[in-house]
Amino acid sequence: MVMEENIVSTVMDDLQGKFLTFHIEDTIYGIELLHVIEIISIQNATRIPNVPTYIKGIINLRGKIVPVIDVRLKFKQSERVYDEKTCIIVVVIEDMQVGLIVDRVSEVVTVDQAELANPPELGTTSNEKYLQSIATVGEKVVLNIDCHKFFHSDLNYTKI
Amino acid sequence: MSSIDPGMESMLEMFIYESTTLLEELDEIMLESEKSKDISEKNINEIFRIMHTIKGSSAMMGLESISSLAHSVEDVFFIVRENPAKLKEISDSIYDLLFQASDFIKAEIDGLQTDDYTPKDSSSIIGLLEEQAAIMKGAAPRAAVPVTVAPTATAQTPKQQSVPKRAPADAGISTGDGYHQVRVFFEDGCQMENIRAFMLLTQMKDWCDELDSVPPHPEADSSLSSVIIDKGFIVKFKTTANPEDIYKIIENSINVKSYEILETKEENVSQNATAASSASTVTVQVKDDQGQTSAIAAKAGSKQSLISVNQTKLDQLMDLVGELVTAESMVASNPDLKGLVLDNFNKSTRELRKLTDELQDVVMSIRMVPLSGVFQKMNRIVRDMGKKLNKAVELETIGGDTEVDKTINDTITDPFMHMIRNSMDHAIESAEERRALGKPETGKITLAAQNIGGEIVITISDDGCGLDSAKIMSKAKKNGLLTKPESEYSEKEIFSMIMLPGFSTNEAVTEYSGRGVGMDVVRKNLEKVGGTISVESTRNVGTTFTIKIPLTLAIVDGMEISVGGSIFTLPITSIKQSFKIFDPKQVIYNTDGSEMIMLRGECFPIIRLHDVFSIDNAIKDLTEGIVIQIENASQVACIFADELIGEQQVVVKPFPAFLNRYNIKQCGLSGCTILGDGSISLILDANNLLSIFERQ
Numbered sequence: 066m067v068m069e070e071n072i073v074s075t076v077m078d079d080l081q082g083k084f085l086t087f088h089i090e091d092t093i094y095g096i097e098l099l100h101v102i103e104i105i106s107i108q109n110a111t112r113i114p115n116v117p118t119y120i121k122g123i124i125n126l127r128g129k130i131v132p133v134i135d136v137r138l139k140f141k142q143s144e145r146v147y148d149e150k151t152c153i154i155v156v157v158i159e160d161m162q163v164g165l166i167v168d169r170v171s172e173v174v175t176v177d178q179a180e181l182a183n184p185p186e187l188g189t190t191s192n193e194k195y196l197q198s199i200a201t202v203g204e205k206v207v208l209n210i211d212c213h214k215f216f217h218s219d220l221n222y223t224k225i
Numbered sequence: 226m227s228s229i230d231p232g233m234e235s236m237l238e239m240f241i242y243e244s245t246t247l248l249e250e251l252d253e254i255m256l257e258s259e260k261s262k263d264i265s266e267k268n269i270n271e272i273f274r275i276m277h278t279i280k281g282s283s284a285m286m287g288l289e290s291i292s293s294l295a296h297s298v299e300d301v302f303f304i305v306r307e308n309p310a311k312l313k314e315i316s317d318s319i320y321d322l323l324f325q326a327s328d329f330i331k332a333e334i335d336g337l338q339t340d341d342y343t344p345k346d347s348s349s350i351i352g353l354l355e356e357q358a359a360i361m362k363g364a365a366p367r368a369a370v371p372v373t374v375a376p377t378a379t380a381q382t383p384k385q386q387s388v389p390k391r392a393p394a395d396a397g398i399s400t401g402d403g404y405h406q407v408r409v410f411f412e413d414g415c416q417m418e419n420i421r422a423f424m425l426l427t428q429m430k431d432w433c434d435e436l437d438s439v440p441p442h443p444e445a446d447s448s449l450s451s452v453i454i455d456k457g458f459i460v461k462f463k464t465t466a467n468p469e470d471i472y473k474i475i476e477n478s479i480n481v482k483s484y485e486i487l488e489t490k491e492e493n494v495s496q497n498a499t500a501a502s503s504a505s506t507v508t509v510q511v512k513d514d515q516g517q518t519s520a521i522a523a524k525a526g527s528k529q530s531l532i533s534v535n536q537t538k539l540d541q542l543m544d545l546v547g548e549l550v551t552a553e554s555m556v557a558s559n560p561d562l563k564g565l566v567l568d569n570f571n572k573s574t575r576e577l578r579k580l581t582d583e584l585q586d587v588v589m590s591i592r593m594v595p596l597s598g599v600f601q602k603m604n605r606i607v608r609d610m611g612k613k614l615n616k617a618v619e620l621e622t623i624g625g626d627t628e629v630d631k632t633i634n635d636t637i638t639d640p641f642m643h644m645i646r647n648s649m650d651h652a653i654e655s656a657e658e659r660r661a662l663g664k665p666e667t668g669k670i671t672l673a674a675q676n677i678g679g680e681i682v683i684t685i686s687d688d689g690c691g692l693d694s695a696k697i698m699s700k701a702k703k704n705g706l707l708t709k710p711e712s713e714y715s716e717k718e719i720f721s722m723i724m725l726p727g728f729s730t731n732e733a734v735t736e737y738s739g740r741g742v743g744m745d746v747v748r749k750n751l752e753k754v755g756g757t758i759s760v761e762s763t764r765n766v767g768t769t770f771t772i773k774i775p776l777t778l779a780i781v782d783g784m785e786i787s788v789g790g791s792i793f794t795l796p797i798t799s800i801k802q803s804f805k806i807f808d809p810k811q812v813i814y815n816t817d818g819s820e821m822i823m824l825r826g827e828c829f830p831i832i833r834l835h836d837v838f839s840i841d842n843a844i845k846d847l848t849e850g851i852v853i854q855i856e857n858a859s860q861v862a863c864i865f866a867d868e869l870i871g872e873q874q875v876v877v878k879p880f881p882a883f884l885n886r887y888n889i890k891q892c893g894l895s896g897c898t899i900l901g902d903g904s905i906s907l908i909l910d911a912n913n914l915l916s917i918f919e920r921q
Contacts, residue, residue, distance in 0.1 A: 111905040112791065114838045114892045116884065123881065125899050132881045161883045219886055 133164035597625035652689030686769035789843035799911030
């Protein structure tokens, strides 16, 4: 039985080992559910100048202006025409909301600490340095993204 | 807030607000007086009034250290008021002392707002003030002595306050012809009887020619409350009006339980010498209290219709109005209405538009405050630092009446302070150096504000040593701030490096500047309110910082223009005119192929928006699109877009903080806005567009 006052911490614990998985091509990535706010369907972003190509622009999320990043481009993969499966995952990082455009969102998986493996240290390509851990869920391999590393180049300006 | 009576906490905010305002006034008066080396009679009265009010209200809050300090300042000015000539005897130190006193009170008030406030001891400043009072008195002619008895008597009260036995209170008052005496009792448990008694006296002052009480200064010592509870508060007055009217005032006064009219000469016929002297002092006191009441009354007359409002409420109101404006345009230009003939509807929406416009103007004007407050603070910094660093510097302020949004006003205070300190500390040379350079010994810092086309342009310039580009360069190199070969940096780029994070040219950390947080913090603070900063400098001649801040953060009248699929908003204030080019011959080409257009004998460059923002699917033929002439303070240019969509009021939203790193503001955009249909439009910054063009 769960004690009343434990509920909040239980919720946190509940989120702890959970990852929202999404697809880029055939690769499955995971992002900690803690960071995820919501998933919305793709919408037209207003382009802004002077930003890297992976920042597709800004969208209006119920009156809030939110920048959106194309994860494919961020991972230096080829651009692909958005279809009805393309989604925007809205995540929060350092109190700022950012939208991530992904090919499609699949499911929320719970991963035991034991099933997590550290990403390889050697031979890391530029994409792999964004990874926090690698998990095997059933037969699938999920690459878990470290949000802080992922956004590092966009955020380090404020951190100097 | 341990030292504050819990019942008082509701009044704390009011007290803090009131005292802060008064202290700012005091600073202003003192700076002005110090400059002119003379305090006018009006200002002496003003200082007296300010100190008196602070004394009263802080005593009410139970803040003894503040009230006793205010009291001793009041004492000093009591003497000055009686004999202004005496001020000369202490003019050297009185200003410093007064600033010290005002700083002390300010610090105490700041402390009050923290949770672990413990009152500090003000007795050292009081001691110094008493010394000054003594100097003035010592030199006073013999005849003036009786007058100065009052300050001596009261000057000692702060000390006595700690030992609550000030009141030989029933000493009594000499009663003479025409005097009336009333013993007043206040309601049980109404608290602060001494202050209520003081308020009663204030109320009666207007009606009485002479006024006296037992105990004589009820407001000065909260321990008198118990005396007043026990023995009642005895008021003695002489009036030409009908005494009955006075009794009415007493009767109607707040918290008065009962009063009894004492027979004249009924008691206290035998008087001792001290009582007599106390009586004479009090009559003097009455005289000046009257002067002060009229000052207060005059002030009340002009301020009657003012109320102070919590700023969060104003912010809320502003947000709501913003939403309302968006909602209004959502309704008026609803896509469902396209193609319908709606005469009445259009009439009504026009009416609505008019009202929202007006509402918006009013809300904006509520939030506008003049910059003079910020400028005033700078005056104070220049003065204090000038003394400490032993540099003679004059601060000239121009355009202090320029008004900006309150939020902006609050945000720019710190950056300005920092910049003025920088100028004082690093830029202005010592007097000897200045002499050697053939400059006037007194340095000069100019702070000028002006309102140019929806923007406030503030310049901070000094005639100091200027920026040393070689030094900046080597420092930037050391800190790894360079992004391209050293030789490719222009002087302007080098100067602007001082605003990069982690840059501070002064090796030695001084009290005032050079803590490693430098101009980058200034820049960030200014960017927060949509401002920009640039710097120009000439070696040994001076440095000028130019700061541009939008007048208000919130709503602009904009013209929607389309370029390709994108919609941009151009603030109407920067549009001069728009026109179509019918004859391609109007367009002339510069040697480098850039386009210009001839208008009424003048030639203007054409900026193609689709080039600036690299939009592919836009109209490229100049004769098919539209040309809009834009201007800022100094330049005029034409921008080329596909078409004008229409005028709309838009709520300016800053770009998401996430994008701060990318300096979008340097690309001719000042922010973004949500249009009626939910899409986002980027707001063009004419100034920036022009400067980009200039750079090319």
